[in-house]
Amino acid sequence: MFQIDLNLPQHQYNIFIEAHLLNKISEIISHLFKTKKVIIITDSNVDKNYGSVVKANLIDGGFDVQFIVLKPGEESKSLQSLEYIYNKLLDYSANRDTLLVALGGGVIGDITGFAAATFLRGIKYIQIPTSVIAQVDSSIGGKVAVNLERGKNLIGSFYHPHAVLIDPEVLRSLEDRFFFDGMAEVIKYGLIKDSQLFNNLMSYKTKEEIMANIEYIISTCCLIKKEIVEKDEKDIGERMLLNFGHTIGHGIEAYYEYKTYTHGEAVAIGMYCISGIGEQLGLTAPGCNEKIKAILQQYHLPYKAPVNVDELLEIIKNDKKVFDDGLNFILIKDIGNAYINKVKLQDVSIFLKKGAECNE
Structure with a gap:
């Protein structure tokens, strides 16, 4: 496993890179966090390919797992989707000990990070990027945002994940x-x-x-x-x-x-x-x-x-x-x-x- 440590004055987190890392998610999360309540935010395409694998791995590790599934595409990075996420988090009784997981590409990573930054004034989240852009760029560095009709990323903040888990093998499923x-x-x-x-x-x-x-x-x-x-x-x-x-x-x-x-x-x-x-x-x-x-x-x-x-x-x-x-x-x-x-x-x-x- 290749590990990169990102060190900032107020925050430190690890980037893990390894083929077939999806099979080790529960092991890594158990090592890093005490929580057992995990809410995964993804889109329908990624959910179809990897949702069941991730869910099974986490359940086997003793986690309580819920999913929030958005439509794929840039249109989902909106205030309307954000409100939908907030309401689902309330439905699932999310609290400050709940761990959010962004399972997807840049759109999912950005909106999950923004939701994590703002729900209950901030809860922990991790990135599991499944696109090339997300693995090499958008999952790292803490930029989180949603779009307005008049432009991209006009509402956003800096809110870093608590870990980034990169499995290069998932890229083989991309068109x-x-x-x-x-x-x-x-x-x-x-x-x-x-x-x-x-x-x-x-x-x-x-x-x-x-x-x-x-x-x-x-x-x-x-x-x-x-x-x-x-x-x-x-x-x-x-x-x-x-x-x-x-x-x-x-x-x-x-x-x-x-x-x-x-x-x-x-x-x-x-x-x-x-x-x-x-x-x-x-x-x-x-x-x-x-x-x-x-x-x-x-x-x-x-x-x-x-x-x-x-x-x-x-x-x-x-x-x-x-x-x-x-x-x-x-x-x-x-x-x-x-x-x-x-x-x-x-x-x-x-x-x-x-x-x-x-x-x-």
């Missing part, structure tokens, strides 16, 4: 589109912090090769995020680097009402687009844009999307990284070397229309 969707976040880590990871990703030609190296991939990404979060827990400095491609990506998602592009696909477009802007401004090394295009194509990810730039910019104006004097964009100087650069929205508009080649 190819959603597997490669998650690999966009892995590519992001290579672009912002680890050129060797990027080069290794370029060398994997099939999904089988990726899965053969998946524990290396996941642990590398988790270690990068651990180091960043320990330096900047509240996302006011270096942690912003993790948003490479996300500002435009979130805009793309909202522009298409979360129906056309997945999160990873939108981030892929955002990474290609912002690196093009960086090259046009002379802030990114020449050739990076083409390297990003090549790896996105290799991983079956889009790099362009037809948009009306003015409409997209109106959406981006609601981004939480917007300040009075501009927007904090993440750029790369070169592969593996990212930095923060404030850009005026007017300049963003000019380069989106004329220089970035992110739309067609």
Whole structure:
């Protein structure tokens, strides 16, 4: 078992990575917590694949187990779903000793964490991520949130899990589109912090090769995020680097009402687009844009999307990284070397229309 310890001034927790870890859930929870009341929040797709396995393992370990099952998809990360969760927690007589378990991808992790942070002013929860994005990124670092109609993650907080349990084998059940969707976040880590990871990703030609190296991939990404979060827990400095491609990506998602592009696909477009802007401004090394295009194509990810730039910019104006004097964009100087650069929205508009080649 690979274990990563994340240490913060007010909180410490472990990230466990091991194939077939789902079969050890009750053992790990028993070691970490005294409670016997567990409420699992998941979606119907994950429940169908892994709900019975997790439930049986916990019941065998002597736990009282209840499930809250949401519809799959970004639409469930809403205030309406949050209210539904609160009412189910009351129905199940949840108290401050109850342990919440987020069993699913990023949507489930985010809304479960927000529910845990706010129900009874805070109860414990753990993450059992079942998507690539959740395993390498969203389950770690304590960002919890729900969406509003006008933008993603506009209501949220920082509330860390008490453990993250990662079983890479569950990724084998993902459809190819959603597997490669998650690999966009892995590519992001290579672009912002680890050129060797990027080069290794370029060398994997099939999904089988990726899965053969998946524990290396996941642990590398988790270690990068651990180091960043320990330096900047509240996302006011270096942690912003993790948003490479996300500002435009979130805009793309909202522009298409979360129906056309997945999160990873939108981030892929955002990474290609912002690196093009960086090259046009002379802030990114020449050739990076083409390297990003090549790896996105290799991983079956889009790099362009037809948009009306003015409409997209109106959406981006609601981004939480917007300040009075501009927007904090993440750029790369070169592969593996990212930095923060404030850009005026007017300049963003000019380069989106004329220089970035992110739309067609």
